[in-house]
Amino acid sequence: MIGKELIGRESESVLLKIRQEDVRRFAEAAEIPFEDRVPTTYVESLIKANIDGFELTIPSLILGEQKISYRRLLEVGDRITYKRRIKDVYGRIGKQGKITIILIETTGYDFSGELVFSSTATFIAPEKGVDDDKSA
C-alpha cells in the first residue's frame, strides 16, 4: 500500500563512479550514440539507492512524467553520491478511477558536495493494482 506516510522517506546515499562500460551498455541498449558525454537520461538508471518500504518495480506503476536538471554535465570518471527520496504522494481521480501519484526525487552530488543533477519521476498507481485485476 502506498500512502502519504511514505513522504520524506529516503534511501541511503550511494557512492558511484561513472564507468565507461556501464554507460556504454546503457547507450547500446537504448540504441543512442555515446562518445564521452554521459547520456542525459542515464541518471534515472541509478536505482541502487533503495527506499525502505517502497519498491520502484511494482508492476502497476506507470511513469507519467520525468524531469531532469543538470548543474553541469556528467562525464565518465565522475564520482557522485546520489540518493532517492519520496517527494510527495497524493490521490487524484483519473480517467480510469482513483489513482495515486508518487513523486520520487533523485539527487546527485559531486565530491565537494555541490549538486550535479536532480531528477524527479512522477509515477501513477491505479487504486486497483494489476495483481488485484488478475485475481478479480
Place this chain on the structure above:
Amino acid sequence: MTSLHNYEVSDRLPVREWVPSHIQMRQYAEATGDFNPIHIDDNYARQAGLGGVIAHGMLTMAQMAAMLSDWISIEGGIAKLNVRFEGMVRPGDTISCTGFIRARSEKTLVCDLEAFNDKNERVLSGIAHINLKP
C-alpha cells in the same frame, strides 16, 4: 550545418526516428534493472489491460535526449529536460522525436518537444533548456 547560435524562435529541430523492438526493450531492462513486466511480458501486459507490452517511458525519453544531443553536438549541453508521457509506445511503432525553439537568450535555448507515433498520435511532450557555449 546550422550553428545553435543561429537558431531563432519557432525554428524546427531535427527529427529522430526510432522503432522500438521486443529485443531492445529486454536489453534496456537488463541495462537499467527496470524489469517491470509491462515492458517485457506480453501476457502480463495484456492481463493488465495494456493490450501488450509497452516501451519504458525512459527509453522513449532517451530517444528525445539523443535527438537533442546530436543536434547540440559540442556547442552546448542539456541543462533541463522535462517530459510528459502522453501515450503508449509499442514494439514496431515508428516514433518521431522533434521540437522547435520556443525562446532564446544569449546563453540559452528553450525548446518545446514532442514525439509522435506513425498514427500521428502524440506520445510525449516536453521542454528542454539548452545551455550554449560562448
